[in-house]
Amino acid sequence: MSWEDQHTRTRIVHTVLTRAAADPDRPDLFSDIPELERLFGGADGVLLALRYRWNNHFDAKMDQAQQQGQTAMEAYLELAAEQPVLRAVLDAQYRRRQSQSEAMAR
Template sequence: MAWNDVHRRHRLVRRVLDGVAAAGRPEVPRDLAAEVEAEFGGLGGLLREVQARWYRAFDARLDAVLEERPADLAPALARLRGELAAAMPAARLLLDAHHDHPDLAALHARHRRTLAAAGAAGAAGAADPADAATLPPADAPAPQAPGNARNAESARNLHPVPPRRAVPAASPAASPPARAVRLCGRLPFPRRSCA
């Protein structure tokens, strides 16, 4: 996708969200429906774009929350969601109204995995109650494109990870100079103290 396409899509999403905010209804403005259909292939494509923006903003703010190391992550995530909803009200209104749209399932699953990686798997519902009903269970396998497992296996075969070289541990009875002599023999460059 060329930069002009990216900018055109961004401007269209902005116009749709401005229309949603002005009308207070989670519907694509009628005058933009044809453009949305042509650019995104319908409502599902537009919702995926809006949801991707929402989760990018959420994930960026999630980093700041995790740096604070809150004692209880669920209320911190709920607060984060509330702050983001205040910053992006039209996007939240549109996503809440269409939370069960099938095109949103893949990003919901990715969001759940992000929260699980952040240590907030149980807080996913508290962080985003509107999404909680459509998020798959935490133990559900991640959706994969056809051939992903085969491609991952072939990538491991093409690029095997070399085994770690074991470094012998110094014996407790060895004195520091004797250990230094052993290390000097392994250095890739000459050292004066090794001579």
């Protein structure tokens, strides 16, 4: 992957997070973003990148929490407060997929 592609991937992630700041449940969160398909393979690829970002931040929070005597829940809540849009996107997509799964099961 070229540096240009890496920078474009970063811009795509920032675009999604900017849109999600207004409404993480918006149905067009991943629509009309140039290069998203090519660089991420679709919305699922962006979600994987966002999940990876969350997990990296959470791992760092857990290391810090252990040093400070905090619980995992305290670390999670602290990170959720620091990264509310990222958490909201992941939660909204989880809810959407749960609804889709329930609808298909009927």
